[in-house]
Amino acid sequence: MKNIYAPLFFALLIVGCSDQEEMLSASAEETPTFYGVTPSISPIDTDALFFKDILYGTNERNRLDLFLPDNGPLEGMVILFHGGSFQFGSKEDFYGEELSSILTSVLDKKIGIANAEYSFITEPHSAGVFTSLTDGSEVIDFIKQNSPALEIPNNKLVLAGVSAGAGIAQWNGFREETNTEVKGIVALYAQSTYDINKWETIFPEFNLDSIKEVNSQIKELYNQFYGGEYTAEKAMTLDFLNQIDADDPKLYVYNPVYKDDVINGNTLDLDVLFHSYKHADLLRKKSTEVGLEFSGAYEELPQAFIERILITNQ
Secondary structure, eight states: OOOOOOHHHHHHHHHHHHHHHHHHHHTTTTOOOBTTBOOOOOSSSOOSEEEEEEEOSSSTTOEEEEEEOOSSSOOEEEEEEOOSTTTSOOGGGGGSHHHHHHHHHHHHTTEEEEEEOOOOTTSTTOOTHHHHHHHHHHHHHHHHHTHHHHTOOTTOEEEEEETHHHHHHHHHHTOTTTOTTEEEEEEESOOSOSOGGGHHHHSTTOOHHHHHHHOHHHHHHHHHHTTSSOOHHHHHHHOGGGGOOTTSOEEEEEOOBOOOOSEETTEEOHHHHHHBHHHHHHHHHHHHHHTOOEEOTTTOOHHHHHHIIIIIOO
16 A cells, blocks of 8 residues: 655644744643653644654564544544554554544544554564564553553454554454454454465465465565464464454454456466455455454445444444
8 A cells, every 4th residue: 555645744744843842842841741752743633642652562663653632531542553564664654644534533533543563574583473463462451551541441442454454453353362342443455364375265376385486585474474384273373264253343344456366477466465355355254154243445434433333332
């Protein structure tokens, strides 16, 4: 997904920085802090307090940005995870024009936002995607532990993400160990399972062994993804599709990639492989089978879904 930024808005921020910094400095005794971080200039158009790069763990990328509306008690909190194939991307990706409208809309409804980064599978300390996913668990625990200080109502969390971030949201949202107090999951450009070998049943022309034989880079990334050798035990842990049940948080899924061919000529189309409507169809099919409520762009915008389940409890 392209990130389109609003140059005029950022230009206005640059012009206005000095005055706001002076104001914060002048009222330092009254300025709120969170884990030693004071509010700074927000990267999006909002009156919410913005706390940048709060540490939630011990690894280098264990940082999150926090947005707190100051117009009354919070109605809930959305925890965001960015995309990037577990190899790149950052929390700043959400501040582009395409996604920031979702953030500003929920902030206007007095819903807070925690926007987190996480470890990549290519980092030396990583145990593959398990580290990325459990970093997500740490973010959730961090927000839960600080719910009293942040005045977040009980059972009012939504997990949301794009692509790889959608996987973090789903993996944690469908697991009983991590989905306590989670009311909803927003999965944009999502995958249906991280047992990648099962993708061969989604895309008949996708033969993983053949691709790994001719492409050493994909073979290396495959091994990095699983933190070494693929095993049935690892695959079962990562197959969040089969963890969905009727008691899980409500699901919003949106995959607008409608091409059918995952291989064009000799080229693997990663956008289709990762973001195809077929992944979303599987998630909706499983939700229907177990009686879990789901939604999507055909029914409402993601911000409307978040507002509905957190504010009106529908």
